[in-house]
Amino acid sequence: MTGAATPPGFAMPLPGRPSPPEGPGQPGEEPFADDALVDLTAWQQQLAISDSLDRLNAELVGLAPVKTRVTEIAALLLVDRLRSRFGLTSSRPTLHMCFTGSPGTGKTTVATRMAEMLKGLGYLRRGHLVSATRDDLVGEYVGHTAPKTKGVLKRAMGGVLFIDEAYYLYRADSERDYGQEAIEILLQVMEAERDDLVVILAGYRDRMDAFFASNPGMASRIAHHIDFPDFTVDELVQIAELMVAQEHHRLSPAAHQAFREYLERRMAQPRFANARSVRNAIDRMRLRQANRLVASGALVGKDDLIRLEADDIRLSRVFAPDAARPPAAR
Amino acid sequence: MRITQGTFSYLPDLTDPEIAAQLQYAVDQGWAVAVEFTDDPHPRNNLWEMWGLPMFDTADAAAHLAEVRACRDAYPDRYVRVSAYDASYGRQTTALSFIVHRPPVEPGFRLERQEASDRRIRYTLYSYATGHPHGQRYEQAAE
Numbered sequence: 001m002t003g004a005a006t007p008p009g010f011a012m013p014l015p016g017r018p019s020p021p022e023g024p025g026q027p028g029e030e031p032f033a034d035d036a037l038v039d040l041t042a043w044q045q046q047l048a049i050s051d052s053l054d055r056l057n058a059e060l061v062g063l064a065p066v067k068t069r070v071t072e073i074a075a076l077l078l079v080d081r082l083r084s085r086f087g088l089t090s091s092r093p094t095l096h097m098c099f100t101g102s103p104g105t106g107k108t109t110v111a112t113r114m115a116e117m118l119k120g121l122g123y124l125r126r127g128h129l130v131s132a133t134r135d136d137l138v139g140e141y142v143g144h145t146a147p148k149t150k151g152v153l154k155r156a157m158g159g160v161l162f163i164d165e166a167y168y169l170y171r172a173d174s175e176r177d178y179g180q181e182a183i184e185i186l187l188q189v190m191e192a193e194r195d196d197l198v199v200i201l202a203g204y205r206d207r208m209d210a211f212f213a214s215n216p217g218m219a220s221r222i223a224h225h226i227d228f229p230d231f232t233v234d235e236l237v238q239i240a241e242l243m244v245a246q247e248h249h250r251l252s253p254a255a256h257q258a259f260r261e262y263l264e265r266r267m268a269q270p271r272f273a274n275a276r277s278v279r280n281a282i283d284r285m286r287l288r289q290a291n292r293l294v295a296s297g298a299l300v301g302k303d304d305l306i307r308l309e310a311d312d313i314r315l316s317r318v319f320a321p322d323a324a325r326p327p328a329a330r
Numbered sequence: 331m332r333i334t335q336g337t338f339s340y341l342p343d344l345t346d347p348e349i350a351a352q353l354q355y356a357v358d359q360g361w362a363v364a365v366e367f368t369d370d371p372h373p374r375n376n377l378w379e380m381w382g383l384p385m386f387d388t389a390d391a392a393a394h395l396a397e398v399r400a401c402r403d404a405y406p407d408r409y410v411r412v413s414a415y416d417a418s419y420g421r422q423t424t425a426l427s428f429i430v431h432r433p434p435v436e437p438g439f440r441l442e443r444q445e446a447s448d449r450r451i452r453y454t455l456y457s458y459a460t461g462h463p464h465g466q467r468y469e470q471a472a473e
Contacts, residue, residue: 126389128389154385154388154396154397155387157392158391159389159390193392196392
């Protein structure tokens with residue numbers, strides 16, 4: 001922003017933005033000589049990219065294809081920045097993405113992380129996430145859609161626009177639907193403002209495929225299609241441990257084993273929503289733990305409040321003898 | 331004659347990155363930014379026409395700059411300004427306002443003296459541009 005052409009006196013630090021790094025040991029913005037050699041690892045550490053990547057790897061369980069792609073994008077942005085220091089300009093890569101996967105596989109979580117990480121890489125200035133669904137984009141009457149969609153896009157500028165269940169935008173069965181208009185505006189802005197905005201679409205795999213089949217322009221404007229795999233039992237148990245720790249609880253060894261059995265049974269049942277089901281199971285465990293403590297009438301210590309017992313999970317309907325038939329609602 | 335209204339008007343015209351930086355400051359203060367345009371540059375003309383609605387809930391100045399550019403493209407021969415409104419209680423007024431685009435030629439003002447009773451003189455400003463009808467003012471001035 002404060003280029004060399006600006007006269008002295010006008011090069012003020014911008015409020016709300018980090019001032020350009022200065023001083024020894026920091027990468028300045030002066031160009032490198034043609035024969036300079038750069039240590040990429042040190043460079044990466046200076047830009048605090050490895051921090052956000054490490055956090056992504058540590059806090060998200062499983063999701064190998066997602067992590068691979070994120071690492072690739074980070075490497076590309078890093079190398080691009082380095083290239084620009086050598087005077088090799090290339091166009092900014094488009095980073096519109098599409099996340100597909102079953103419910104509860106972490107699409108929204110990764111989108112939030114992606115916004116933070118793209119900000120860390122200097123690709124986005126603000127790094128905030130604006131979530132939108134069909135309701136926020138599509139209007140109710142003629143002429144209502146365009147201002148509505150543009151308003152949401154303006155709010156998302158400088159950050160990430162996350163459109164959950166994007167296929168609801170397009171309804172093939174209704175000719176009078178305004179969803180198509182929203183898609184057209186979206187496409188136009190995705191192309192024109194791609195330096196300032198990253199759009200992430202998310203949804204279930206098969207329905208996203210149908211959506212792209214009827215909107216080929218959308219498919220071609222999205223560079224990264226990332227598929228979120230279902231979690232394995234081991235990964236789900238690991239996720240449960242993280243969630244339990246976040247709530248300041250702990251699973252007793254017996255409860256640990258019981259939870260694994262619970263997951264194996266629950267996964268065989270319909271409407272299993274991966275991490276979301278794990279969260280719901282933990283919430284119900286906390287209910288039963290509270291009930292157990294109140295009903296026991298005994299003296300209660302800090303450890304009793306933290307520990308979740310095997311009984312808290314074994315009382316679940318999943319363990320009931322007639323659990324073979326699908327439950328009405330879960 | 332270059333008209334001087336609003337903040338920064340004695341400085342050279344701001345470049346787009348400079349405009350974005352000012353608008354980013356306004357956004358960071360929580361002010362709502364609006365784009366306005368006019369072809370009547372009289373200093374007492376406070377009510378310019380609005381280019382769309384004021385922009386609330388925007389986090390980044392890129393959104394405002396896109397609207398400024400769109401307004402410039404639509405009205406290259408008019409004045410365009412942005413104003414930032416501070417809605418906080420106790421202030422509730424325009425906090426920042428500056429011109430971001432000018433017509434290519436600004437013909438300026440004529441000072442008119444009117445002789446009133448008792449040898450008094452009344453002064454008034456007459457903008458040469460307003461001699462033409464609304465919408466045609468700066469096209470003809472540019473010729």
